[in-house]
Amino acid sequence: MEAPDCDPAKLERTYSQFAVLNQMLSGWRRAWRTTLLPAARTAAAERGVAELIDVGCGGGDVARRLAWWAARDDVPLRVLAIDPDPRALAYARRRATPPSIRYRETTASRLAAEGARFDLVISNHVLHHLDEASLDEFFAASDRLARHAMLHADLRRSAWAIPAFAAFSLPLRRSFVREDGFRSIRRAWTPPELAPFLPADVQVRPVGAFHLSVVRERRL
Numbered sequence: 001m002e003a004p005d006c007d008p009a010k011l012e013r014t015y016s017q018f019a020v021l022n023q024m025l026s027g028w029r030r031a032w033r034t035t036l037l038p039a040a041r042t043a044a045a046e047r048g049v050a051e052l053i054d055v056g057c058g059g060g061d062v063a064r065r066l067a068w069w070a071a072r073d074d075v076p077l078r079v080l081a082i083d084p085d086p087r088a089l090a091y092a093r094r095r096a097t098p099p100s101i102r103y104r105e106t107t108a109s110r111l112a113a114e115g116a117r118f119d120l121v122i123s124n125h126v127l128h129h130l131d132e133a134s135l136d137e138f139f140a141a142s143d144r145l146a147r148h149a150m151l152h153a154d155l156r157r158s159a160w161a162i163p164a165f166a167a168f169s170l171p172l173r174r175s176f177v178r179e180d181g182f183r184s185i186r187r188a189w190t191p192p193e194l195a196p197f198l199p200a201d202v203q204v205r206p207v208g209a210f211h212l213s214v215v216r217e218r219r220l
Contacts, residue, residue, distance in 0.1 A: 008087075013175035015059030015091045021177070022061055026124060026153055027207045032069050035217055036120055039149035040075050043119035049076040053118040053145060055108045055152075056126035057081035060092030060101070066122075067098040080118070082106050112141040121146040127154040127194070127214070128187040135189075135197050139214075143199045150202060152214040157188040161210050 022028065036052070043050035050070075054063040063081040070077035079101045083089055089103050108121075121142050130138055142150055155161070162185050169178045191204040191212055198204060202216045 010175055012091060014177055014180070015061075015088070017175050017177045018059060019061035022124060023065070025208075025211070026062075027211060027213070028062055028065060028124070028153070029069075031151055031153065031213065032066060035149055035151055035215060036066070036122070037069075037073060037075065039120055039217070040070060040077055043148060044076045049078055050120065051118045052077060052079045052120040052122065053108075053111070053116075054079060054081040055121065055123040055142070056129075057083045057092065057103070058085075058088050058124070060088075060095060060097070060103065062122070062124045063092075063101055064095065064097060067100050071098065071100070078102075080104060082108070082111070108141040108145060109137055112144040116145060117147050118145050119147045120149045120151070122150075123152045123154075125154055125184065127152055127189060128184050132197070135194075139197050139199060139202070143202075146216065148216075150214070150216040153207070154212055154214075155184055155188040156206060156210055156212040157185060157190055158210065161185045161188070164210065 040050035040052070052066065054066070057063050060081050063079050067077060067079050077100055081092065081101055082104050084105065084107055086105055089105055092103055126138070127135065142152070162182060165181050165185060169181055189212075191206060194204045194212075194214060198214065199216075202214060204212055204214050207213050
């Protein structure tokens with residue numbers, strides 16, 4: 001799916017299936033309740049509205065879900081969802097999107113260089129795309145962007161991850177999810193591998209059997 005000339009219909013199905021898989025497996029509901037919602041409420045109380053950036057938003061499903069949860073929980077939240085891939089943003093813009101979300105084709109490093117700041121910085125399944133040099137740059141940019149909470153969710157490589165995904169993904173044959181999933185698991189980091197790259201006040205936590213989160217609850 002990273003190839004610029006990949007099948008566009010298959011890519012559309014991939015983004016659609018990613019949305020379902022993220023809802024089922026990635027733990028964002030719990031992350032919202034335990035980490036992001038308290039920080040958003042504090043930021044909104046301080047400045048009238050909380051600001052969140054979703055880095056590498058893909059098809060935008062996580063950003064949309066967070067915006068809906070914030071509205072339901074009566075928390076004023078503005079969301080900037082960014083991605084360097086215009087195909088992902090084109091798909092995202094065609095979805096039903098709350099007015100609190102904006103999409104932009106850019107990167108965390110560019111925004112950090114511009115001096116942008118956000119109360120909450122998140123990403124979903126971005127870390128496994130990064131090599132060591134890129135990972136160092138990504139966390140440095142995230143640290144500069146984040147006024148308060150930071151939460152980067154990703155896959156966690158393990159001996160059981162590939163066989164479990166092989167069985168789970170059998171029905172997902174008309175998209176890039178299956179082939180991308182195997183590649184992503186092989187690229188994924190473990191908590192000990194990520195630890196040397198993290199700012200001092202950031203932790204890496206296992207989430208379930210096959211995921212992890214890089215988290216800062218709140219910067220004081």
